[in-house]
Amino acid sequence: MDGVFQGSLLDLDTEIGPGPLGATVRRTPLAHGAWIDVRRGWMGGADALFERLADTVPWHAERRKMYDRVVDVPRLLKFYDEGEPLPDPALDAAMAALNEHYGPELGEPFRTVGLCFYRDGRDSVAWHGDRIGRGGTEDTMVAIVSVGTPRSLLLRPAGGGGPTIRHDLGHGDLIVMGGSCQRTWEHAIPKTSRPTGPRISIQYRPRGVR
Numbered sequence: 001m002d003g004v005f006q007g008s009l010l011d012l013d014t015e016i017g018p019g020p021l022g023a024t025v026r027r028t029p030l031a032h033g034a035w036i037d038v039r040r041g042w043m044g045g046a047d048a049l050f051e052r053l054a055d056t057v058p059w060h061a062e063r064r065k066m067y068d069r070v071v072d073v074p075r076l077l078k079f080y081d082e083g084e085p086l087p088d089p090a091l092d093a094a095m096a097a098l099n100e101h102y103g104p105e106l107g108e109p110f111r112t113v114g115l116c117f118y119r120d121g122r123d124s125v126a127w128h129g130d131r132i133g134r135g136g137t138e139d140t141m142v143a144i145v146s147v148g149t150p151r152s153l154l155l156r157p158a159g160g161g162g163p164t165i166r167h168d169l170g171h172g173d174l175i176v177m178g179g180s181c182q183r184t185w186e187h188a189i190p191k192t193s194r195p196t197g198p199r200i201s202i203q204y205r206p207r208g209v210r
C-alpha cells in the first residue's frame with residue numbers, strides 16, 4: 001500500500017471545509033516562550049480535499065545545493081504568495097477562519113500558503129525552524145493543516161535538551177506553532193520505513209515569515 005492513499009469512504013461524503021475553532025483548540029505551552037495549539041479533524045472532508053489537491057496543484061520537485069552537492073528535496077512543493085489565487089476554496093475558507101480566530105493574538109493576518117506533498121515514507125523534512133524571515137527574530141505563528149495519511153511531526157528545543165514531542169497529523173488535523181517556536185524549537189517530519197500513504201500539509205504564515 002506504499003504510496004496509495006486509503007481514505008475512509010465516509011469522509012468522502014462530508015462537505016469539504018473547516019469546522020469550528022474556539023474552545024475546540026487545545027493549547028500546550030512549551031519551554032522558552034513557545035506553544036502549540038492542536039485541533040484534531042478540523043478540516044471536514046479532508047480525504048476528499050487530499051484527492052483534489054493531489055490532482056489539481058501544479059506540484060514541482062526541487063533540487064537544492066547542500067554543501068558541494070545538489071540533492072533532490074524529498075517532497076513535492078508549491079508556494080502561494082500573498083494575493084495569489086489558491087487552488088481550492090477550502091484553503092481560502094481555512095485561512096479566513098484562522099484569521100478570525102488568531103488575528104487578535106497574532107496582530108496581523110496569515111497571508112501565504114505553502115504546500116508540501118509527502119508521497120510516501122521516504123519523503124520528509126529535516127529538523128529546522130521557519131527562520132528564513134521574521135520567524136528567526138520575532139514571535140509569530142505558523143498554522144499547518146494536514147490531509148491524507150498521518151505522519152509524525154516532531155518538535156524539540158533548538159539548543160538540545162528536553163524530550164522530543166510527537167504529533168501524528170493527517171485527516172484534517174490542525175497544529176499551530178506559536179510564540180517563539182520557530183527560533184527556540186525545531187520541527188521535522190522524519191522518514192519512516194513503515195508502509196505509509198501520502199500526506200499533504202498546508203502551511204499558513206504571515207507576511208515575511210518563511
Ligand SMILES: O=C(O)CCC(=O)C(=O)O
Pocket residue numbers: 114116125130144153187189201203
Ligand atoms: O509538513 C509539515 O507539517 C511541516 C512542513 C514544514 O515544516 C515547512 O514546510 O516548513
Ligand SMILES: [Fe+2]
Pocket residue numbers: 128129130187
Ligand atoms: Fe517548517
